[in-house]
Amino acid sequence: xxxxxxxxxxxAEEEYDVVIVGAGLSGSIIAKxxxxxxxxxxxxxxxxxxxRTFDGYQAQLQTFYDTLFRTPGSPYGTNPDALSPDIPGVxxxxxxxxxxxxxxxxxxxxxxxxxxxxxxxxxxxxRMLPEDFELGTRFGRGRDWPIGYDDLVPDYERAExxxxxxxxxxxxxxxGIEFSPGYGYPMQPIPPSWLDQxxxxxxxxxxxxxxxxxxxxxxRNTPAGRNSTPNGxxxxxxxxxxxxxxxxxxxxxxxxxxxxxxxxGNSACTPICPVQAKYNSMKTLAKAADTGHVRIVTQAVVSRxxxxxxxxxxxxxxxxxxxxxxxxxxxxxxxxxxxYVLACHAxxxxxxxxxxxIAARSGELGxxxxxxxxxxxxxLMPERIGAHRGPLVTSGIEDLRGGSFRGEHAxxxxxxxxxxxxxxxxxxxGTAVEAVIRRNLxxxxxxxxxxxxxxxxxxxxxxxxxxxxxxxKVTLDPRYTDQLGLPRPVVSYDLDAYVREGIAAxxxxxxxxxxRAGVEDCTEPVNEITANVQWRGQTFxxxxxxxxxxxxxxxxxxxxxxxxxxxxxxxxxxxxxxxxGSMPTMGTANPSLTVAALAFRTATDxxxxxxx
Amino acid sequence: xxxDASTVSSSLPTASAREHDFVALSVELTGFSEVExxxxxxxxxxxxWLDERFxxxxxxxxxxxxxxxxxxAPEDRERGxxxxxxxxxxxxPFSRAIxxxxxxxAWYPPxxxxxxxxxxxxxxSDEGAIPGAFPQSLVWKAAGAHPTAAKPxxxxxxxxxxxxx
Numbered sequence: 107x108x109x110x111x112x113x114x115x116x117x118a119e120e121e122y123d124v125v126i127v128g129a130g131l132s133g134s135i136i137a138k139x140x141x142x143x144x145x146x147x148x149x150x151x152x153x154x155x156x157x158r159t160f161d162g163y164q165a166q167l168q169t170f171y172d173t174l175f176r177t178p179g180s181p182y183g184t185n186p187d188a189l190s191p192d193i194p195g196v197x198x199x200x201x202x203x204x205x206x207x208x209x210x211x212x213x214x215x216x217x218x219x220x221x222x223x224x225x226x227x228x229x230x231x232x233r234m235l236p237e238d239f240e241l242g243t244r245f246g247r248g249r250d251w252p253i254g255y256d257d258l259v260p261d262y263e264r265a266e267x268x269x270x271x272x273x274x275x276x277x278x279x280x281x282g283i284e285f286s287p288g289y290g291y292p293m294q295p296i297p298p299s300w301l302d303q304x305x306x307x308x309x310x311x312x313x314x315x316x317x318x319x320x321x322x323x324x325x326r327n328t329p330a331g332r333n334s335t336p337n338g339x340x341x342x343x344x345x346x347x348x349x350x351x352x353x354x355x356x357x358x359x360x361x362x363x364x365x366x367x368x369x370x371g372n373s374a375c376t377p378i379c380p381v382q383a384k385y386n387s388m389k390t391l392a393k394a395a396d397t398g399h400v401r402i403v404t405q406a407v408v409s410r411x412x413x414x415x416x417x418x419x420x421x422x423x424x425x426x427x428x429x430x431x432x433x434x435x436x437x438x439x440x441x442x443x444x445x446y447v448l449a450c451h452a453x454x455x456x457x458x459x460x461x462x463x464i465a466a467r468s469g470e471l472g473x474x475x476x477x478x479x480x481x482x483x484x485x486l487m488p489e490r491i492g493a494h495r496g497p498l499v500t501s502g503i504e505d506l507r508g509g510s511f512r513g514e515h516a517x518x519x520x521x522x523x524x525x526x527x528x529x530x531x532x533x534x535x536g537t538a539v540e541a542v543i544r545r546n547l548x549x550x551x552x553x554x555x556x557x558x559x560x561x562x563x564x565x566x567x568x569x570x571x572x573x574x575x576x577x578x579k580v581t582l583d584p585r586y587t588d589q590l591g592l593p594r595p596v597v598s599y600d601l602d603a604y605v606r607e608g609i610a611a612x613x614x615x616x617x618x619x620x621x622r623a624g625v626e627d628c629t630e631p632v633n634e635i636t637a638n639v640q641w642r643g644q645t646f647x648x649x650x651x652x653x654x655x656x657x658x659x660x661x662x663x664x665x666x667x668x669x670x671x672x673x674x675x676x677x678x679x680x681x682x683x684x685x686x687g688s689m690p691t692m693g694t695a696n697p698s699l700t701v702a703a704l705a706f707r708t709a710t711d712x713x714x715x716x717x718x
Numbered sequence: 719x720x721x722d723a724s725t726v727s728s729s730l731p732t733a734s735a736r737e738h739d740f741v742a743l744s745v746e747l748t749g750f751s752e753v754e755x756x757x758x759x760x761x762x763x764x765x766x767w768l769d770e771r772f773x774x775x776x777x778x779x780x781x782x783x784x785x786x787x788x789x790x791a792p793e794d795r796e797r798g799x800x801x802x803x804x805x806x807x808x809x810x811p812f813s814r815a816i817x818x819x820x821x822x823x824a825w826y827p828p829x830x831x832x833x834x835x836x837x838x839x840x841x842x843s844d845e846g847a848i849p850g851a852f853p854q855s856l857v858w859k860a861a862g863a864h865p866t867a868a869k870p871x872x873x874x875x876x877x878x879x880x881x882x883x
Contacts, residue, residue, distance in 0.1 A: 170867060171847070171852035172849050172852065173847060174824050174845075176866075297873075297874040297877040299876045300876065300877060300878060300879055300880060303877070368873050369873055370870040370871075370872055370873060371864075371870045371872060371873065371874075371876050372866070372867050372868070372870040373863070373864065373866050373870070374866045378867065380867045490862070490880050490882070491880065492863070492878075493861065493863060494858060494863035494864070494866065495864065495875065496871075496875065500876070524876065526861075528866075535822040535855075537857075538818060538821045538857045539818060539822075539826060542817050543814060543829055546804070548748075548749075548799070548814075548817060549746055549747060549748065549796055549799070550796075551749070552749055552817070552860075553748065553749030553750065553860045554749070556821075556857060556861055557861060557862060560860070560861035560863070561862050561863075
């Protein structure tokens with residue numbers, strides 16, 4: 107271990123207007139917005155900057171190819187100095203990071219690397235429903251947000267522009283979602299898959315009953331953070347290829363510049379888009395670097411937030427710069443700024459504040475951890491629908507995201523998977539193994555059988571809303587540390603009756619969908635890959651969605667929330683905690699778009715603060 | 719780059735007799751034509767990988783295949799492969815692992831207690847993906863799809879009915 111830095115030593119410190127911890131979605135957006143206002147910004151990233159160069163990014167793709175059983179973390183591997191979570195029980199997964207104490211395993215992961223978890227995101231860009239912001243008032247469940255849908259609309263628009271969302275406004279107006287007059291998405295919708303079209307033909311107009319309400323279902327195009335055909339003057343952003351210190355690579359050598367300006371149908375959105383047609387945070391980070399006002403430091407793990415004697419003012423952040431991921435050798439430095447933003451994902455933000463002994467007043471720090479437990483059902487369509495072609499998901503059934511039934515059980519949205527049985531069965535390789543070993547097929551008959559069977563495979567994933575529960579939490583325990591001596595998070599998690607009732611309700615709907623579309627149900631509730639959950643005598647297969655919220659939730663009362671409606675940490679005049687951890691609830695929307703919108707909102711707040 | 723960058727077979731015109739036999743047997747085992755298998759340019763990689771671990775068993779397998787080509791009429795080859803190879807306690811599990819090697823670009827050790835009886839250089843520890851081979855795995859092509867993250871069909875192709883429908 108290296109010696110501690112002496113904070114008093116002249117020259118050991120760097121001074122910035124803003125110090126941002128984490129080079130992911132929130133950190134990149136806030137860095138760019140502030141740098142455009144000429145603020146001097148430092149971004150400190152725990153992971154490596156491998157994704158920064160085109161070659162480094164492609165090396166991750168190669169790692170993915172050479173991994174037999176793929177997970178969202180496969181391309182990004184294990185960094186012992188900045189560990190990322192694994193999925194418990196999945197074969198070949200990276201080293202464990204969380205200390206899971208249950209009763210239910212938390213099954214979602216995130217990435218500690220430049221670009222952050224947005225490297226492996228699916229790209230879904232749904233806005234939350236207006237009613238999602240008012241669950242307490244409307245349904246007597248969960249919590250209200252301190253802000254409403256209307257407050258966030260301008261930031262949703264900024265986020266959709268920055269990400270480059272492909273969607274059609276008319277198709278996204280449902281359950282109270284309204285758009286500004288004349289608003290248009292940057293790009294046209296991603297074309298629907300053949301599966302979307304066939305399933306839509308079978309289902310559109312189907313009537314179901316939920317909590318006594320009749321609902322009509324339709325298969326609806328999913329707004330996507332992936333490049334399609336631009337509208338108007340919008341210019342899609344392709345792959346990133348940056349030199350040292352994020353400088354643009356000389357003209358003529360920047361092979362990547364025009365690469366990935368449109369989705370090619372690589373069918374690998376999660377975990378890695380080979381051409382970067384799917385948005386990632388490096389695109390925003392590169393724009394931030396182009397201002398000349400941003401310095402990005404990688405392989406630097408922030409270990410503590412330092413505060414002054416009366417604990418209302420942050421005075422610096424201490425970070426450990428390690429030589430190489432496999433080595434614990436590091437040096438200690440302190441960065442100082444006028445203001446600070448923690449933007450290193452829900453669990454890391456909470457871990458850092460807990461470890462620093464700050465933001466403890468409400469007692470909510472680290473608590474209210476949520477995911478979207480995903481009910482998985484899978485089967486064979488009556489005809490070949492062309493699985494494994496195109497973006498993993500291009501449509502969903504959104505009509506059950508809201509309604510008065512939320513007083514009784516969780517709402518949900520149903521994602522239609524173009525990825526065959528990839529999620530529940532690990533891909534078509536399993537079908538091949540079964541055909542060869544157990545069904546004794548070989549030669550032409552084997553090929554014909556796989557042609558028919560894999561071509562018919564599809565799955566539905568119902569993302570179930572989860573409400574904040576104080577006992578679902580991240581804590582620290584000195585017994586569990588990484589090789590830098592920093593804490594590994596201890597995670598307690600459970601699925602309550604509200605979620606389980608929602609899973610059962612969603613299963614009722616997916617069963618009706620299978621019946622109506624003539625789907626052969628092949629779901630195995632107990633299997634080797636997903637988790638399972640029991641409710642009222644039934645067993646369901648489920649998995650994590652990769653969606654985190656709640657570890658430093660926002661509210662309008664410092665005694666019951668950790669941050670305010672601008673993600674400013676209560677009690678500290680110069681500290682924000684940005685990211686999914688601020689979200690008190692997620693409703694049923696995949697959270698990244700809302701996280702991006704909140705980052706724009708926070709950037710505006712900080713600009714006002716710095717100018718004030 | 720899109721992952722089609724496997725080196726082209728360096729020796730097609732002069733491919734060894736062993737490689738020729740390996741591909742010919744693989745045609746029968748996989749249901750893919752010789753042109754399709756040679757088009758992957760991955761046969762030399764697989765052959766080398768197998769020879770490093772299972773050279774003797776592979777020789778035995780190719781000898782049995784030679785026997786099938788001599789003892790069975792072309793229209794009976796499928797039956798010959800089943801009788802002489804797939805149903806053989808030693809060659810059957812090994813040939814099924816070769817089928818899966820072609821289909822998945824990964825080594826699934828022969829089923830049952832094959833490894834403890836017939837060996838090879840190592841046993842189950844060899845399970846896993848063959849480095850660099852994934853884009854050539856055939857299961858995707860059989861399905862009318864493309865390997866995940868490789869050989870994409872192009873923008874919007876997913877809107878069209880699948881090939882062979």
